[in-house]
Amino acid sequence: MTGKPAKKIKGIDFSEKDYTIVYFYPRDNTPGCTIEAKEFTELLPKFKNLKTEIYGISKDSEKSHCNFIKKHDLKIKLLTDENHKIQEKYGVWQLKKFMGREFMGTVRTTFLINKSGKVVKIWEKVKAKGHAEEVLNYVKNCN
Numbered sequence: 001m002t003g004k005p006a007k008k009i010k011g012i013d014f015s016e017k018d019y020t021i022v023y024f025y026p027r028d029n030t031p032g033c034t035i036e037a038k039e040f041t042e043l044l045p046k047f048k049n050l051k052t053e054i055y056g057i058s059k060d061s062e063k064s065h066c067n068f069i070k071k072h073d074l075k076i077k078l079l080t081d082e083n084h085k086i087q088e089k090y091g092v093w094q095l096k097k098f099m100g101r102e103f104m105g106t107v108r109t110t111f112l113i114n115k116s117g118k119v120v121k122i123w124e125k126v127k128a129k130g131h132a133e134e135v136l137n138y139v140k141n142c143n
Contacts, residue, residue, distance in 0.1 A: 006113040007089040009055075011079055013116040014068070018051035020137055023110040024092045028068035028078075032108070032128035039132035041075045050139050057081050058126045076127060079137075110135060112142075 006014060006022075014020050023040070040047075040054050046048055054076045060068070065078040079086075084106070087093035092109045095102055101139045110123040112135065121138060123131070 017053045021054045026106045028064045030104045035126040
């Protein structure tokens with residue numbers, strides 16, 4: 001998908017900033033998702049200086065997102081995808097295994113999209129801790 005046009009997402013205009021980060025995460029208020037959201041929030045001023053916007057997307061409801069944002073004082077934008085249609089378009093809604101059980105769910109994945117709407121970089125099966133810093137360093141090297 002790198003180099004290809006990003007799939008359209010309602011509420012995001014890729015041309016507004018030099019770069020847009022769209023990261024998909026499994027669930028609000030879980031340990032890994034909280035770490036990732038807090039790290040992106042902490043680094044948001046540095047991303048803004050690089051003309052980069054950040055959107056987190058999960059299948060959680062608007063109410064859940066509001067509680068998550070309030071509880072952790074998040075400054076990033078969170079979008080809801082309750083029917084996982086966006087996640088399916090981006091290929092992150094996949095069969096997962098946990099404790100011998102198989103189920104469909106979100107595979108933690110981050111996309112970096114340029115102002116032309118092209119996917120520049122994809123991070124798959126992301127480990128939450130330190131990921132925001134890794135993305136920031138990549139964006140710095142793109143400029």
